[in-house]
Each structure stands twice: as structure tokens, then as C-alpha cells.
Amino acid sequence: MDLPTPPQQPGTSADCRPISQMLGRIGDKWTIMTITMLLKGPTRFNQLRRMIGGVSQQMLTRTLRALETDGLVSRQVYPTIPPQVEYSLTDLGRSLAEPLTQLTIWVLDNIEQVERNRADATQPS
Amino acid sequence: MDLPTPPQQPGTSADCRPISQMLGRIGDKWTIMTITMLLKGPTRFNQLRRMIGGVSQQMLTRTLRALETDGLVSRQVYPTIPPQVEYSLTDLGRSLAEPLTQLTIWVLDNIEQVERNRADATQPS
């Protein structure tokens, strides 16, 4: 029941949509934050939640499930009481972390400039 | 009338939300595609639209406006008939393009593996 390749003209160049879709997934802010945090090592659910900050339990769960499905994160359950679950990056996940880290560094370096530009655009006085 | 810093516990670590927000913006798939395409040089609206593929006129307009507001893209209008509008990256935009390109390369290199992982997760037979 998947979209069987929606209206795509034969005349247009290579279909970039699979790439767009993939970028939409991994470009997701929670995904980026999650992978970045997991770089520090295996981390438990609520620990991750606190590290990221501002993420709801549902969103973190959904993000982690998607990452697990895609083979970027692995989930290790320790059947203790109370239960303990550790998430960690797979090799594939670690390979993605590198470009994501570069992106985060860019944000840290340039967020102030962007916010200034944005303010100038609002108040061009 | 902006959100004046929503509920943030004092006990939590540094507030990552400005960074999350910024990542949510530039991590947007249309934004990534647009900036990547503009790396090839100044490009006209419909040209860009065709290059990206699968983007509605509205979304491309919105994406370009946002990028312009943030100072990542500049817009040059030639008052010819018919009108001609060229978009190009600013220096700031070009600096962002580098990490984004790395990300796109990762996607190209790993999309097949991810899709296999995803299929395996659906059919674990």
C-alpha cells in the first residue's frame, strides 16, 4: 500500500525524491540531536530525554524506533527491575554522526549571525 | 509575540532548543535540496523547481523566502518581460553548503543499506 511512484514526468532529470525523503528523515531535528547525544556512548532512555531537552516521551520513542528500523541505532534491554534499556549507535549510525556533527558545528558557529539576519529582515528600518 | 522561552526546568542541562530549532530549519529536506542545487551557480525559479523535482511552487517559494530572510540566499530580479529572478547563495549560504553536501553524500552512499534494513525490519521472517 505504498505510493507506487507518484506523478513523475519522464522528461525531468533524475528523480531526487528518494533522496529528499531520506534527508527529511535524518534531517529531522530530534534525529540529529539523538544521534549526536548517542555519540557519547550507550545511553538510557530517560537519560537521553534529559540530555536532549524539550522532547516529549512519544517523540523520543518514535525517533528511536525509526532509527532502530533503519539500522542506525541498536537497542539493548536488560531485564532488571526496574527495566533498563540502553541505546547505542551502530557502525552505520556512527558513520552518519560525522556529517551530522559538522552540521551542528555550523549551527553553533553561525546561529547568531542567522538570528541577526532574521531580525534585520523583520525590522528593515 | 514569540514564545518567550517555554517551560524549561532550571535543573536540566544547557537548553538545546535554539539549536534544535535551527536544525529543524536547515535540516528541512527542501532547504537542503535547494542549497545543494544552488551550489551549481545562480539559478532561476522554475529551473530550480525542475532540478529539485517533486516540490510544489508554494513550498519552493516559502523555502527560498526563509533562506533569504536568514541571509543564506540572495534574490536578484531582472525586470525583463517576462520577469526573470535569479537565486544564488550568499557567503553564509555557501558555508552551510559544505556540511550539507557531506550529508547528501552520506545519503547517496548509504540509502540502499538503510532501505534494506528497513525492509528487514518489516519482514523479519
Place this chain on the structure above:
DNA sequence: CGGTATCCTTTCCGATACTG
């Protein structure tokens, strides 16, 4: 050509309640 305005559907995502 390069938009803007409007409508409308789909998806996102937070809040809440409940579970092993």
C-alpha cells in the same frame, strides 16, 4: 515567468492516561 492567496487534507506531535 514568478509569484500570491485560498482552501483543504495530511501529517506531526504534545498531552494524558495506562501498563509491565
Place this chain on the structure above:
DNA sequence: CAGTATCGGAAAGGATACCG
């Protein structure tokens, strides 16, 4: 602790019509 289930408002985003 680490979830799952359900709901509802908000936001994203496509389709269409129209304009300079």
C-alpha cells in the same frame, strides 16, 4: 523505568486559481 494507546490541536504542505 520505559514504554504503548489514544486523542486533538497545530502545522506542514499540495492543489488550484489568479495576478503583474
